[in-house]
Amino acid sequence: MSHNSGSAVGPVLRVEGVVKRFGDHTVLDGIDLTVDWHEVVVLIGASGSGKSTLLKTINLLEQIDDGRILLGDEDISDPRANADRIRGRIGVVFQHFNLFPHMRVLDNVTLAARQVLRVPRAEAERTGIALLERIGLGAKAREYPDRLSGGQQQRVAIARAIATDPELLLLDEITSALDPQLVGEVLDLVGELRAAGSTIVMATHEMSFARRVADRVVYLKDGRIIESGPPEQIFEAPQRAETREFLSRLRDPFA
Amino acid sequence: MTSHPDIGQVRAFEPSALELERRALRRARKRRSLLVSVASTIIFAGVLALALTSSPGWARVRDTFFSPEVAIDAFPRVIEGLWLNIQVLFFAAIGVAVFGTLLAIVRTLKGAVFTPLRLLAAGYTDIFRGIPLLLVLYIVGFGVPGLELTGRMPAQFWGTIALILTYSAYVSEVLRAGIEAVHPSQRLAARSLGLSHAKTLRLVVMPQAVRKVTPALMNDFVSMQKDVGLISVLGAVDAVRAAQLEVAASYNFTPYVLAGILFVLLSWPFIRVTDWVTARAQRREQIGGVV
Numbered sequence: 001m002s003h004n005s006g007s008a009v010g011p012v013l014r015v016e017g018v019v020k021r022f023g024d025h026t027v028l029d030g031i032d033l034t035v036d037w038h039e040v041v042v043l044i045g046a047s048g049s050g051k052s053t054l055l056k057t058i059n060l061l062e063q064i065d066d067g068r069i070l071l072g073d074e075d076i077s078d079p080r081a082n083a084d085r086i087r088g089r090i091g092v093v094f095q096h097f098n099l100f101p102h103m104r105v106l107d108n109v110t111l112a113a114r115q116v117l118r119v120p121r122a123e124a125e126r127t128g129i130a131l132l133e134r135i136g137l138g139a140k141a142r143e144y145p146d147r148l149s150g151g152q153q154q155r156v157a158i159a160r161a162i163a164t165d166p167e168l169l170l171l172d173e174i175t176s177a178l179d180p181q182l183v184g185e186v187l188d189l190v191g192e193l194r195a196a197g198s199t200i201v202m203a204t205h206e207m208s209f210a211r212r213v214a215d216r217v218v219y220l221k222d223g224r225i226i227e228s229g230p231p232e233q234i235f236e237a238p239q240r241a242e243t244r245e246f247l248s249r250l251r252d253p254f255a
Numbered sequence: 256m257t258s259h260p261d262i263g264q265v266r267a268f269e270p271s272a273l274e275l276e277r278r279a280l281r282r283a284r285k286r287r288s289l290l291v292s293v294a295s296t297i298i299f300a301g302v303l304a305l306a307l308t309s310s311p312g313w314a315r316v317r318d319t320f321f322s323p324e325v326a327i328d329a330f331p332r333v334i335e336g337l338w339l340n341i342q343v344l345f346f347a348a349i350g351v352a353v354f355g356t357l358l359a360i361v362r363t364l365k366g367a368v369f370t371p372l373r374l375l376a377a378g379y380t381d382i383f384r385g386i387p388l389l390l391v392l393y394i395v396g397f398g399v400p401g402l403e404l405t406g407r408m409p410a411q412f413w414g415t416i417a418l419i420l421t422y423s424a425y426v427s428e429v430l431r432a433g434i435e436a437v438h439p440s441q442r443l444a445a446r447s448l449g450l451s452h453a454k455t456l457r458l459v460v461m462p463q464a465v466r467k468v469t470p471a472l473m474n475d476f477v478s479m480q481k482d483v484g485l486i487s488v489l490g491a492v493d494a495v496r497a498a499q500l501e502v503a504a505s506y507n508f509t510p511y512v513l514a515g516i517l518f519v520l521l522s523w524p525f526i527r528v529t530d531w532v533t534a535r536a537q538r539r540e541q542i543g544g545v546v
Contacts, residue, residue, distance in 0.1 A: 017271070065270070065274065066270050066271055066273075066274040067271070067273075067274070068273060077277070078277070078280075079277055079280045079281050079284065080280070
């Protein structure tokens, strides 16, 4: 896949000292994170550790209270930045798919291309069909989302997010709402995107998948990055006691 | 990992220079947009006033519609009439709440036994939403007393009945939409606890249903607030009728304008409260509202 490599020099994303507070509660407490081109960064951590909030701040769905976020070399946390244009450069997949139920699968996938990038409908649909065929859902293009299984819906949501060829893909616990037997097909697709060179930041509870697909695993706790490194290090030789404790609890919840 | 010496280790309690600059920028922007809105409002109002006052017939219109002396003269009677409107509104609102809820519940009853009731309620709402309120007022106000079932009742009594009959039909449809919008799983969960059908409806379904349709209900209430003025056709001396009498006595239309202003003032607090309640509910139910 070809990417808008307009700013191919330097990292895709730089998060610098980001703080986010809800009232007195500090959700993100000085997060620093750099994501390079074609890198897959996996965020792990308990519920409430700030994974989702971090993804939301990157997509400007939450305003940050301090620090800076740069996409390419543009400061997207600057109030003067055009949020719609920046969001157009980032693809997002949500936990609950958030497909538009009143639109056919193909219209879901082509909506941004047609309405934001002003691509003519015929051209957008050609691209959309090709994309759906690539993910094995070409036959479902004219169906409504409620006719699809959860796994298929989530794959359509991924197709919708990558249809406009974004620089960065944010995946927010995309398998958490799926039945266990449907998780595989969605994660396989993420693996394919990685092989095709997508730059991805994802939050997940699927540790075995994180291990397989991540270039770097970041462990968050109480809004801070406790440890960050290649999956071998995090999962086999975690340096910090908190990480060890978190992982051992996952392996044996009754410990 | 990148770490900026100046922003890497700050806590939100002491914002960095960058964040302070950002806040100043947002504040400046807010100030600017406030200024723009004030300026554009003033200009708009000015143009409107100028267009009105520079029209050739303005002097005559001002004297016949906006005469302060006539307004002051008419004020006591019109306000007395408005008090009747408020009383009618009070009783009509209670009646509509009771009767409308009853209709809505009957329409959502599931059992086959209730088919005649359901049909009756459906027919009722169809008919009373279709008839103009004015006709209902005439038929109830002049027809029903003719049956001589009751002693002589004042016109406002029949006006209140007519308002209840018509508005219950609207309100019941709004409530029904709300009841049906509550997800079936809520009913399921309530019944699984052993709650009866009636208790499920009262304790679980209705509170959520009413919350969902509050804006629509408030809309109906505001609409009724001004339709109360229609009881004047039955001869009740309400604000509209009082204004009419004043107009006839003074050959000046100002009392109508006065009554109109009073009706707006009557509904205004309620409209604002409605907006506030709706906005608050929305804030609570929707997170990430910056988009």
